[in-house]
Amino acid sequence: MDIVLAHTEWTSKQIIQINSCRRYLQAQTLADICTLQGTRLLPFILNGYSPPQTKNIRIATFNQKRPHPKAWQTWKRFLLTISNKFGILHDPLDHG
Numbered sequence: 618m619d620i621v622l623a624h625t626e627w628t629s630k631q632i633i634q635i636n637s638c639r640r641y642l643q644a645q646t647l648a649d650i651c652t653l654q655g656t657r658l659l660p661f662i663l664n665g666y667s668p669p670q671t672k673n674i675r676i677a678t679f680n681q682k683r684p685h686p687k688a689w690q691t692w693k694r695f696l697l698t699i700s701n702k703f704g705i706l707h708d709p710l711d712h713g
Contacts, residue, residue, distance in 0.1 A: 655710030
């Protein structure tokens, strides 16, 4: 959400929509929705599908219903600010 809040282009309503999608996808950080290499978004993130169930223990999970289709449109617009249409990040995560 820091990325979203750092840009003034988003309205309050759009910020809520983006946050709802993020919570639905159980993403606390950008790393949660990227490949292990940190170079691209996971495929289900681009499509807005529910994340695959994992057996990893998480510190927190979100109880978020699936957001409205308009929220997913805003989510996809947000994703294009951090990646190209194929989900390749403009600025890969630093694992160093």
